[in-house]
Amino acid sequence: MSAQTGSWVEIPAGEVRQWVADFLDSGQMRVLSTITGYQEGERIAIVYHFVHKESAGLNLRVFVPLSAPTLPSISPILSAGLLYEREIQDLLGVTFEGILDPRRLILPEEFPVGVYPLRTNYHYHGAEEKETPGQPGGKAE
Amino acid sequence: MSERMILPIGPQHPLLKEPIHFKFTIEGELIVEAEIRMGYNHRGIEKAAEERTYLQDLYLTERICGICSHVHATNFAQATEEIMGLQIPPRAAYLRVVVGELERIHSHLLWLGVAGHEVGYDTLFMVSWRDREIAQDLLEIITGNRVNYGMNTLGGVRKDLDAEQIDQTRKGLQELAERTLYYGNVVSNETTFIARVANVGVLPKEVAYSSGAVGPTARGSGLDYDVRKHLPYAAYGEIPFEVVTSPRGDVLGRALVRVGELLESVKIIRYCLDHLPDGPIAVKAPRKVPVGEAVSRYEAPRGECIHYVRSNGSDKPSRVKVRAPTMGNLASIRHCLLNQQVADIPIILAAIDPCFSCTDRTVMLVKEGTREAEVMGWEELRLRSIARRPI
Amino acid sequence: MSKIINWSRRTSPWIIHFNAGGCNGCDIELVAVLTPRFDVERFGVLLKGTPRHADVLMVTGPANLQIRDRVRRIYDQMPNPKFVVAIGACAISGGIFRGCYNTLGGMDEIMPVTAYIPGCPPRPDAIIQGVAALIEKLRKGD
């Protein structure tokens, strides 16, 4: 693994906020690069990509079950997390408890509620297969 | 005039070349609240990337953004190469740096022009865009394209530099360096310009830190994070250069950082041309990618750009995550905007050099099974665009 | 009289630019068209900020769902006679983003398009040529 990728840490979902708070207190964080979410079978992984002051990436990974995708939000302690959490909330349907601003960020207003494009059961159709142009092509199975 | 008004800006507004929506609550000329609504540019690229092969994704990522196309393509290539365990030849690494720094020059000149335009200084806009054409010409000489260069491939680069091209590049750089000094002079001396940027949109160092600001926005507030220095990629580890920072924290600070970086970029390219190693420009990449995951960071003109690629062992990635620098800087912008004048909205927004097509892109997954593996190159894209219907 | 009016329309096409979810590549090339190297003001082209003043809507990008109504509204706000020019592969057919869940397949699903300028992105020269072609079309009488 290169320095750019850096090391990986895995902790239970419930401890995320405490872990980030400790990391902040240690003064070793350079920046929170982003938060990634992806689905892996019956669970969703959330990865927090940090840069450590010692000049290496630091990736914190937590898993939440697909059936109850909730974890504490880090936005109250680190405002950089807010937009990334809202994005994941839009696209993967993960609920962040205590998020400062839970509104939709990226998907259009008319996009169906409860449909999350990044989940693996979401398939979309090309424009040519759409019956009415302009309707959201995707459906959850 | 204590009556509150809502001032919507966007999605169509002369200030923005790209669609995004801001809702400002103003009292007279003072901003008391600012809200952002994105998604006007959301195309679902991350989902699309999951359903295309790695090589197709390289060209798809290149089209996340037309200004920093090399950024995303290189970034994706780096992440994929790391999963594959490929080591690109040194010459390829240097060539990536050359194109990347030329792109930075073109992007910063573009920014300077836009910033001039936002404060109504159209002459600066025209002049800096005139000189940007020099950088565009160099990019065209080296890569063959003005935008979306198509320079990268998995395992290296696609085009080599010959002696004549190096010569032309040197000449162009000479001109760019002279012009940059002139801009440095304008930015730090022109009275009306200074009046509009000094002490405007102040972002204190602590706020820049906690809101995750990157690139010139962070460096203009005194944070010295530069991926090229701290997590070097391509050939940056071997190239001497300075990280430009400014402690000012206002729009002027960000402008000074960008002008300083223009000069550094010229130096970097010159060093690369002088020390260009011999050898091949690419190694062969396997079609299948082993199981794995990698994070790749790149110092884009606007700041740190990060790609996360996850492979499940097939010829298509199972997850591609892109975080463009503007997304990191957006969080800081609310702080900059509050209690400022309406007249300062344009320059404050422009000061982070927003690039919403990068930011909104989001879901990049490659299309699974619905289409044959197809490489979308320039030719085919052109063909498609002319044919009107997919071929 | 109609000849004079037709001439004036050819000589003074004011444009408004709208990015309907494009990648920016076409947009910077469109702006580059205004700058010293290409300078389209010599053909009477001016970039306007409000649709009410414009004659030609230069639109880029594949038009995603969220922006569809906004594009339409801008088109409706323009006074007649008005023209639409689709710039770049995305605005023509959806381009590389065709089939993505959030995009449409080109501008002509939203409004009538008069001219298409292909390329990803088209060079500034190509954009000027596209506008010239539009003007030529006008000369022959709509």
Added chain:
Amino acid sequence: MIILWGFLQALIFPGFLFLSVYALFAEWLDRKLFAQMQNRIGPPLIQPLADTIKLFSKETIIPKAVQAGLFTLLPYFSFAAVVTSFLFVPVYATPAISSFPGDLVIVAYLLTIPTLVLSLAGWSSDSTYSILGGIRALTQLFAYEVPFFLALFTPALLLGTWNISEIAARLPGYLLANPFYFIPVLISFLVGIVALQGKLERKPFDIPDAETEIVAGPFTEYSGRLLAIFRLSIDMEMVCGASLLAALFLGGPQPFISWMPGIISYLLKTLAIIFILAYIKAAVGRIRIDQMIRFGWQILAPLSLVGMLMVVLFQKGGLI
């Protein structure tokens, strides 16, 4: 016969028709110079005419939300005020085709009307950008109007007359006879030019229609014919302002060399002023409204007062 002659003068030369043609030419010159200073080629000579004809031939949209009557009437109002004011300014010879002892005051007030119309247009448009633009136009009025008036009144005070034509006829000779008056007249001339730039809403004072902030300000909702009339009246205002400054400070149609026809002398002087206006436009950025107010009251107004004070002191105080 005399009535018909006067009518023709008012309508054709040097009245309405001449003003229209010269205004279109001035717009072209302004844009061309601006383009040249930015290293561009710029529009062809016929461009402003084509723009105007095209706008006249286009659909004129009157949005539902506006007060239709006021919205439609306002451009004509501004247009009429500017055309009327031009009749008092000497063009090819002094006196102008219409002239009476206090016409300087009338012209100064007539030239204020377009700004008031702008702010009303902003209010009647019922769009946030327009309203903001209207407020800004009105706010800005307070910053440049006083220095502008004071600057205009300096030569009047010097010569003891409120008649534009008389000032134009007498000022050059008076200055040559009493050269130390060059200083106050020069100061007021410079103040007049800068204030005129503000009056015409040009850079660095194009705050009411700042494109990147509030789209086109009060003009945002205007289209077609109404927009054309607005544009034309702004071009004409530029010509009127330049002519007024030329008449008050440079002697208007008074030739430099005795054989030169008055009209040539007038054109040379106004073109020089338009050139200066274009140069300022190209060389600076836009300032903020608060900076504009501060500039108007802390620099322009005191300067114009200094000019005026010098005249008073020189004349009445017997310092010289």
